[in-house]
Amino acid sequence: DIQMTQSPSSLSASVGDRVTITCRASQSISIYLNWYQQKPGKAPKLLISAATTLQSGVPSRFSGTGSGTDFSLTIASLQPEDFATYYCQQSYTTPCSFGQGTKLEIK
Amino acid sequence: EVQLMQSGAEVKKPGDSLKISCKGSGYSFTNYWIGWVRQMPGKGLEWMGIINPGDSETRYSPSFQGQVTFSVDKSISTAYLHWSSLKASDTAMFYCARLTYQDTSDIWGQGTMVTVSS
Numbered sequence: 227d228i229q230m231t232q233s234p235s236s237l238s239a240s241v242g243d244r245v246t247i248t249c250r251a252s253q254s255i256s257i258y259l260n261w262y263q264q265k266p267g268k269a270p271k272l273l274i275s276a277a278t279t280l281q282s283g284v285p286s287r288f289s290g291t292g293s294g295t296d297f298s299l300t301i302a303s304l305q306p307e308d309f310a311t312y313y314c315q316q317s318y319t320t321p322c323s324f325g326q327g328t329k330l331e332i333k
Numbered sequence: 334e335v336q337l338m339q340s341g342a343e344v345k346k347p348g349d350s351l352k353i354s355c356k357g358s359g360y361s362f363t364n365y366w367i368g369w370v371r372q373m374p375g376k377g378l379e380w381m382g383i384i385n386p387g388d389s390e391t392r393y394s395p396s397f398q399g400q401v402t403f404s405v406d407k408s409i410s411t412a413y414l415h416w417s418s419l420k421a422s423d424t425a426m427f428y429c430a431r432l433t434y435q436d437t438s439d440i441w442g443q444g445t446m447v448t449v450s451s
Binding site for chain 2: 269
């Protein structure tokens with residue numbers, strides 16, 4: 227099975243900050259990396275698919291990069307509604323494993 | 334509107350059986366696989382497996398193989414997650430999700446909380 231490792235596990239930042247979350251796969255997954263946002267008590271929401279494709283309705287301050295084994299999610303200027311937990315997921319092969327999550331908190 | 338509607342919260346005892354549901358609407362149910370994801374209290378997301386509503390083909394994570402069963406009733410656009418004998422460690426939130434390109438979960442149900450306690 228492919229292991230997904232996110233860093234950091236938690237992050238404190240301020241409104242307006244630029245933040246980057248990284249995700250590393252234990253083997254190459256091409257571009258098949260998705261990013262999800264989850265707020266407390268809510269279902270996850272797809273933000274980015276195929277490493278770089280922003281989903282409809284997702285603000286352009288979110289962006290994704292990477293291929294192979296190393297990926298990143300960047301939020302260009304944090305807004306209050308962005309404080310949440312973020313998960314990466316590989317969909318290259320089943321089981322489609324998730325990273326352990328990155329909790330983004332307000333500083 | 335494309336949506337997945339899951340059944341309500343359940344409280345069960347160890348050894349009980351349970352089937353929770355996930356009803357799709359606003360799209361052609363048989364054209365998209367459905368996935369199931371577990372989230373234990375305070376923990377991260379775990380991929381359980383997927384089912385093809387068109388032909389009921391399933392793929393289970395090794396961690397869940399033999400522990401749960403996926404099924405569908407395509408006549409009512411509904412997928413199911415079934416346990417034959419619950420354990421306390423099955424206490425979790427369970428999400429269904431529609432899978433699109435390359436097994437990406439684009440639409441999620443609201444989740445079903447399962448609590449197993451004696």
